[in-house]
Amino acid sequence: MRHDLPFARAGQVIGLLGGSFDPAHEGHAHITREALRRFGLDAVWWLVSPGNPLKDEGPADMTRRMDRAREVMQHPRVEVSDIEARTGTRYTAQTLRALAKLYPGVRFVWLMGADNLAQLDRWQDWQEIMETVPVGVLARPGQRISARSSKAARLYRTDKLPARASHRLALGAAPRWCFLNVPMVDISSTRIRKSGGWSRGPAPVRKDRKM
Ligand SMILES: Nc1ncnc2c1ncn2[C@@H]1O[C@H](COP(=O)(O)OP(=O)(O)OP(=O)(O)O)[C@@H](O)[C@H]1O
Ligand SMILES: O=C(O)c1ccc[n+]([C@@H]2O[C@H](COP(=O)([O-])O)[C@@H](O)[C@H]2O)c1
DSSP states (O other): OOTTSOOOOTTOEEEEEEEOOTTOOHHHHHHHHHHHHHTTOSEEEEEEOSOOTTOSSOOSOHHHHHHHHHHHOOOTTEEEEOHHHHHTOOSHHHHHHHHHHHSTTOEEEEEEEHHHHHTGGGSTTHHHHHHHSOEEEEOOTTOHHHHHTSHHHHHTGGGEEOGGGGGGGGGSOSSOEEEEOOOOOOOOHHHHHHTTSOOSSSOOOOTTSOO
């Protein structure tokens, strides 16, 4: 195993939360804790994306986003990682193929907020994703209805596990998904950027620092 990649043993169940994390916030931390508790996961890895292929504007510098993510999410079973930058994969289906080769015997579960399920059918090879790994979806303010009526939810309706069986999500083969109606945290990176709480430019130079 390469030392720059997170460690997992064969048989472990790892939840993957992919995101721009531009910046990371309490909503990400909240759904991660819920996913750990409810989906029977051994650990969660945050995959800080080099850039969402569907977004026109690039995110802030990777190092800044990783640093902020590690400040926001401090948990012994959560690891913040730049795996996609290291594997050179940008699309989730590609990343999952790379992880399957790098981690034989490890079971991965893809995690996402309800807004991502609503537009999953726009992702590259999205049906391959659904048929490769179990998917855990967490409620997000204003997104429950669009997620439930999405193309993905409709096409895979018979593969949906009831929320009361969420602990069994990783125990069966994909396609298999579960929607968790967890208490919601109404926050987004967009709102933080708009309020001036985060800029996409380089880190500001501190005035008290001697040149
Ligand atoms: N408040 C939240 N509740 C539930 N899921 C969330 C929340 N915030 C983010 N997520 C989920 O976390 C993952 C990564 O999200 P992302 O980094 O894009 O944050 P975001 O707040 O949605 O950003 P942006 O506003 O820039 O689109 C996605 O699956 C997203 O659905
Ligand atoms: O694979 C795709 O086509 C694809 C399209 C849009 C988003 N994604 C992934 O979805 C995750 C959430 O993205 P974002 O930008 O909404 O945080 C992140 O891991 C992206 O790489 C993936």
